[in-house]
Amino acid sequence: MNELVKDCMKLGFGLMRLPQLADKTTDLEQTKQMVDAFIAAGGKYFDTAYIYAGSEPAAKEALCSRYPRESYYLADKLNAAAFACSSEEEAKNEIKVSLERTGAGYFDFYLLHGIDAVNLKRYDSYGIWDYMHKLKDEGLIRHIGFSFHDSPALLEQILCDHPDMEFVQLQINYADMDNRIIAARQCYDIATRHGKPVIVMEPVKGGTLANPPQAVKDVLLRANPTASMASWAIRYVASLPNVMVVLSGMSSMEQMMDNVSYMKSFKSLDEFEQKVVEEAREVLGRTNVVPCTSCHYCTPGCPMEIHIPEIFSVLNEYKSYGNLAEARNNYGWRTGGPKASVCVQCGQCEDACPQHLPIISLLQEAVDTFEN
Ligand code: SF4
Ligand code: SF4
Structure with missing residues (x-):
C-alpha cells in the first residue's frame, strides 16, 4: 500500500x-x-x-x-x-x-x-x-x-x-x-x-x-x-x-x-x-459503442439543453443489442429533453468533453437512427 x-x-x-x-x-x-x-x-x-x-x-x-x-x-x-x-x-x-x-x-x-x-x-x-x-x-x-x-x-x-x-x-x-x-x-x-x-x-x-x-x-x-x-x-x-x-x-x-x-x-x-x-x-x-462516461461535463453549457449522455446511452443499447423498436421507445422517454435534432452545432459540448468525443456527429447518428 x-x-x-x-x-x-x-x-x-x-x-x-x-x-x-x-x-x-x-x-x-x-x-x-x-x-x-x-x-x-x-x-x-x-x-x-x-x-x-x-x-x-x-x-x-x-x-x-x-x-x-x-x-x-x-x-x-x-x-x-x-x-x-x-x-x-x-x-x-x-x-x-x-x-x-x-x-x-x-x-x-x-x-x-x-x-x-x-x-x-x-x-x-x-x-x-x-x-x-x-x-x-x-x-x-x-x-x-x-x-x-x-x-x-x-x-x-x-x-x-x-x-x-x-x-x-x-x-x-x-x-x-x-x-x-x-x-x-x-x-x-x-x-x-x-x-x-x-x-x-x-x-x-x-x-x-x-x-x-x-x-x-x-x-x-x-x-x-x-x-x-x-x-x-x-x-x-x-x-x-x-x-x-x-x-x-x-x-x-x-x-x-x-x-x-x-x-x-x-x-x-x-x-x-x-x-x-x-x-x-x-x-x-470490435463493437462500436460510444465511449461516453456520463460525466455530464458537456451538458450545463448546451444552449439547447440536450441530454447528451442519455442519448448516447440509448444509442449504445441499440449498438449492443440491436433492438431498434425498444431503443426508439427508450429514446422517446428516457432521454427526457430536447431531441438530438435540435442541436445547433455550436461545439461547446465538444470543447468540454474529457473523452474528446465527436459529439455533434454522434448526435447526428442518433437523429438518423431514432428520429428518421
Ligand atoms: S453542439 Fe449541439 S449538443 Fe453541443 S452544446 Fe451545441 S447545441 Fe448542445
Ligand atoms: S462530456 Fe463527453 S464523456 Fe462526458 S457525458 Fe458528455 S459526451 Fe459523455
Whole structure:
C-alpha cells in the first residue's frame, strides 16, 4: 500500500453519482447507509469536487458530520476551467466554498481538476500550482495532485514541470488501455516512472463495463458465471501495482455491496483472469459503442439543453443489442429533453468533453437512427 493512504481498502467511494430521489435531489438516507457499509468494510477514501452538483453537501451530511475526521480521507478538487469559474479570484475561492459545503475542516487530497491542454493555460496563468502549496502551508490540504484527461506527452510535460505533485488521478479501465485518445497504459506508465501513485477514475467507464455488450458478457460469464461484470473491471485496475485507490462512483446500495464483496479482501487477477480480460477487451474493441462516461461535463453549457449522455446511452443499447423498436421507445422517454435534432452545432459540448468525443456527429447518428 502506498504511503499516502494507510490501512485503507483499495476501493474509493466516488461521490459524483449518488443515488437520487424522484425529484432528482440526492437520496441522503440511502447515501448514509452506503457510507456506513463502505466504512464497515474497511473503506476510507471518499472523492468529491466543487463542480459535482449536490455532492459536497451530501458528503457533509452522510460522512463529515457523522464520523471522526481522522477516520476517513476526503479528496476534493479545484476547477479553473471556463465552465466552472470566470476569474482567478473565483477559482481560488472554490476551496473556501468546498470547505463550507463539506464541513471537513481540511482536505486530505486536493486536486487540480480535469487538466487538459485547453484548461491548463488557465491553471498556469491563475498560478494555481503555487496556490496549492499556499493552501498546504495553511493546513487546509494535505496532499497535492491533479486529475488528467489528455495525451501522454502532456502528462510527461506536466510531471517534469511540477515534480512536487504527489499523485495523479487517471482514467484507467480495461477498455481504454490502448485507446488512441485516452492512452491509459501509457499514462499509467509515465506516472509510475515519475514515482507518482495513481488514483484511478472511471474503472467501469461510466458504467459501460458494468453492462457491456452481450459478446463481452459471454466471455466473462464463461470464465466465471457468478462474478459481476463490474468486478472484472475494478479488480483489473486494482491489480496494477502502482494504483493507490480505485474510485467507483456508486449509485446504489446494490452496487456498493457488490463492490465491497470483492474489494474488502482484495485479490489481484491471476494469470488466467488476466487472459480473460484481454479477450474481453478484444471483443469489446470490435463493437462500436460510444465511449461516453456520463460525466455530464458537456451538458450545463448546451444552449439547447440536450441530454447528451442519455442519448448516447440509448444509442449504445441499440449498438449492443440491436433492438431498434425498444431503443426508439427508450429514446422517446428516457432521454427526457430536447431531441438530438435540435442541436445547433455550436461545439461547446465538444470543447468540454474529457473523452474528446465527436459529439455533434454522434448526435447526428442518433437523429438518423431514432428520429428518421
Ligand atoms: S453542439 Fe449541439 S449538443 Fe453541443 S452544446 Fe451545441 S447545441 Fe448542445
Ligand atoms: S459526451 Fe463527453 S462530456 Fe458528455 S457525458 Fe459523455 S464523456 Fe462526458
